[in-house]
Amino acid sequence: MQAKPFYVTTPIYYVNGKPHIGHAYSTVAADVLTRYARVRGRNARFLTGTDEHGQKIERVAAEQGLPPAEYCDRMIPAFRQCWEALHCEYDDFIRTTSPRHMQFAEEMWRRCEAAGDIYLGEYEGWYSVADETFYTEKELVDGKAPTGRPVERVKEPSYFFRLSKYTDKLLAFYESHPDFVRPEGRFNEVKSFVREGLRDLSLSRTTFRWGIPVPGAPDHVMYVWFDALSNYISALGGDRAPLYAEFWEPNARAVHLVGKDILRFHAVYWPAFLMSAGLPPPSQVWSHGWMTVNGAKMSKTEGNFLPPEPIADAVGADALRYYLMRDIAFGQDGDFSHQNLLARYHGDLGNGLGNLLNRIVSSIVPKSLEGRIPRIDASALGDREKELVQTAERAAKRAGQLLDDIAPHRALEAIWELVAAANKYVDQTEPWQLAKKGDTRRLEEVCYAVLESLRWLSVMLWPFLPEKADAMRTQLGLPALMPTVGLDAWPSAWGGLVGGTSVRPGAPLFPRFDEDQQRAIYERLGAPLPDALKKTSAGTPAAKSKSEKKMEAKPEAPKKEAAALPEGVISIDDLVKVDMRLGLVKSGERVPKSDKLLELKVDIGEPEPRTILAGIGKHYEPEQLVGRRIAVVVNLAPRAMMGRMSHGMVLAVSDDAGLSVLSPDKEITPGVKVK
Ligand code: MSP
Numbered sequence: 012m013q014a015k016p017f018y019v020t021t022p023i024y025y026v027n028g029k030p031h032i033g034h035a036y037s038t039v040a041a042d043v044l045t046r047y048a049r050v051r052g053r054n055a056r057f058l059t060g061t062d063e064h065g066q067k068i069e070r071v072a073a074e075q076g077l078p079p080a081e082y083c084d085r086m087i088p089a090f091r092q093c094w095e096a097l098h099c100e101y102d103d104f105i106r107t108t109s110p111r112h113m114q115f116a117e118e119m120w121r122r123c124e125a126a127g128d129i130y131l132g133e134y135e136g137w138y139s140v141a142d143e144t145f146y147t148e149k150e151l152v153d154g155k156a157p158t159g160r161p162v163e164r165v166k167e168p169s170y171f172f173r174l175s176k177y178t179d180k181l182l183a184f185y186e187s188h189p190d191f192v193r194p195e196g197r198f199n200e201v202k203s204f205v206r207e208g209l210r211d212l213s214l215s216r217t218t219f220r221w222g223i224p225v226p227g228a229p230d231h232v233m234y235v236w237f238d239a240l241s242n243y244i245s246a247l248g249g250d251r252a253p254l255y256a257e258f259w260e261p262n263a264r265a266v267h268l269v270g271k272d273i274l275r276f277h278a279v280y281w282p283a284f285l286m287s288a289g290l291p292p293p294s295q296v297w298s299h300g301w302m303t304v305n306g307a308k309m310s311k312t313e314g315n316f317l318p319p320e321p322i323a324d325a326v327g328a329d330a331l332r333y334y335l336m337r338d339i340a341f342g343q344d345g346d347f348s349h350q351n352l353l354a355r356y357h358g359d360l361g362n363g364l365g366n367l368l369n370r371i372v373s374s375i376v377p378k379s380l381e382g383r384i385p386r387i388d389a390s391a392l393g394d395r396e397k398e399l400v401q402t403a404e405r406a407a408k409r410a411g412q413l414l415d416d417i418a419p420h421r422a423l424e425a426i427w428e429l430v431a432a433a434n435k436y437v438d439q440t441e442p443w444q445l446a447k448k449g450d451t452r453r454l455e456e457v458c459y460a461v462l463e464s465l466r467w468l469s470v471m472l473w474p475f476l477p478e479k480a481d482a483m484r485t486q487l488g489l490p491a492l493m494p495t496v497g498l499d500a501w502p503s504a505w506g507g508l509v510g511g512t513s514v515r516p517g518a519p520l521f522p523r524f525d526e527d528q529q530r531a532i533y534e535r536l537g538a539p540l541p542d543a544l545k546k547t548s549a550g551t552p553a554a555k556s557k558s559e560k561k562m563e564a565k566p567e568a569p570k571k572e573a574a575a576l577p578e579g580v581i582s583i584d585d586l587v588k589v590d591m592r593l594g595l596v597k598s599g600e601r602v603p604k605s606d607k608l609l610e611l612k613v614d615i616g617e618p619e620p621r622t623i624l625a626g627i628g629k630h631y632e633p634e635q636l637v638g639r640r641i642a643v644v645v646n647l648a649p650r651a652m653m654g655r656m657s658h659g660m661v662l663a664v665s666d667d668a669g670l671s672v673l674s675p676d677k678e679i680t681p682g683v684k685v686k
Pocket of ligand 1: 021022023024025032033034036037062239240242268269270271272273300301302303309
């Protein structure tokens with residue numbers, strides 16, 4: 012059965028500042044979900060836009076000496092350019108100052124009024140302009156809004172919305188729509204809030220002018236949230252327009268992506284307004300978490316709002332998209348860390364995906380197979396190939412389900428199982444040896460299996476990495492992906508690559524940054540330089556840049572007196588001195604004349620594998636360790652053993668029964684810290 016059309020929206024962003032990484036997070040997620048729906052052949056629509064009315068915008072415009080309308084006009088290009096730089100291709104960009112929006116917001120007002128849900132009264136209480144939210148005395152914390160922002164005392168005539176009338180209706184609606192809010196934990200919070208009973212909501216203001224005039228009462232402007240929430244339907248042309256019939260409930264799956272701070276507006280007020288106006292609520296409100304940056308909260312006072320474009324400039328938009336979608340679990344709070352971004356870039360993207368393509372398309376196929384996709388008999392697969400096909404099928408099925416459930420981070424995990432399996436397959440089948448031996452038949456089978464895995468990956472990764480996935484496809488001799496409504500292109504059948512087609516080797520997808528380039532990136536992005544990059548080649552600490560000093564999260568907390576700790580107990584500061592990382596053993600050999608010592612080359616996310624000597628030769632053959640992930644200490648001073656140098660230590664446990672190196676039970680990215 013063809014799935015329903017899919018309508019996904021981001022919040023409309025306040026234009027009191029330029030877009031930052033928190034905004035980019037929702038917009039990238041919406042773009043990924045739209046592209047995914049399109050690959051599945053679904054009819055999809057992606058809306059974003061800007062929230063331009065209200066006291067907050069009026070004040071910033073005044074600070075800049077501009078009329079608010081002009082101020083807003085000047086801010087819009089920053090949003091459009093940012094989304095373009097991140098490869099976010101929205102179908103519509105709604106501005107709340109546009110006539111099409113204002114007309115529908117007025118229409119919503121009239122309908123709620125006609126339903127008897129709007130009445131005139133007087134509001135007396137607290138208001139936070141920064142939050143554009145009314146607060147009761149009880150909600151204040153130390154005289155401030157619960158968000159920590161300042162509040163002002165307001166006393167003015169105001170229209171009210173009879174929200175109290177909707178308490179039971181909303182609870183009944185939640186009951187009959189158990190998927191309405193996700194994640195579930197936040198849905199429970201919403202329900203408890205409503206169960207406590209709702210108070211009528213002040214719906215208009217009279218003490219400033221920058222808003223949509225209330226129909227029939229032009230001395231009032233609409234409360235900015237009533238105005239803003241209407242955008243999701245005003246952008247469809249109102250509820251009588253064909254786009255509404257196509258993309259709103261009950262004909263479509265309409266999903267709002269919102270940050271957790273604005274969930275109440277979307278999960279309580281918005282459905283109540285819609286019920287009052289006689290319209291169905293959206294299908295789902297998906298609330299994601301909040302992001303800190305290198306451990307610090309982004310805030311106006313800190314002046315540390317992180318702009319996304321310079322990051323996309325430095326590492327590529329697709330790498331940034333990948334990082335945001337992979338490193339931060341959708342729905343939970345997370346941290347944006349430049350260091351993790353580069354670790355993911357070098358690890359998952361460079362070593363994992365880029366190398367897989369490079370090893371086969373730029374190396375073996377041109378050198379040993381005349382640059383063509385081999386022709387093989389796909390019906391006669393060997394055991395290893397069958398296993399790879401099964402992994403690909405499992406990855407595609409799980410990634411599809413997880414994207415349907417809006418869990419992009421988990422979908423990427425599922426897809427990376429195929430990346431890891433295909434790399435392992437190459438390591439095990441050793442195509443270079445097959446080429447050396449002249450075993451062309453087997454070489455063709457092996458290369459085909461890897462190339463076909465890459466084709467599957469190019470489709471599954473397209474929603475996340477549209478540019479790189481198409482670059483992969485070009486290298487595989489395939490056309491760019493062109494999703495078509497009604498045509499499900501998600502991979503499901505092995506053997507799509509046509510034998511005889513020429514591959515087109517191209518530049519590496521994710522070229523490695525050497526240490527100097529990495530330093531330049533941190534410097535350019537004003538991010539704190541990781542310790543590993545602080546040493547110059549002579550081993551002296553590099554001077555800190557000005558911007559680095561500024562960005563460093565917080566001054567270190569005063570260290571606890573060592574004397575205060577009981578003997579034998581170490582502080583966290585002592586523990587973090589030991590840099591333990593996950594390594595991937597790339598190769599190994601016995602050290603001659605020693606029955607104990609193995610020399611291992613271990614990938615710890617650095618440009619070159621580390622040489623580490625380990626006294627485990629009585630328990631392991633080097634080959635048993637190749638391809639294994641193991642824990643290693645990487646900041647031990649180098650040590651000479653049997654005339655060779657060791658640059659780290661392998662962690663292992665032993666007892667009478669034997670010795671075992673420490674390995675994780677999942678394919679975690681090499682180079683990450685053991686903690
Ligand atoms: N204009 C309202 C939304 C109206 S929707 C009808 C608004 N705008 S906002 O610009 O302040 O925030 C937009 C979105 O950015 C919100 O979903 C908010 O949660 C998100 N984020 C702002 N800072 C964020 C982080 N630090 N991390 C993740 N998302 C963050 O609210």
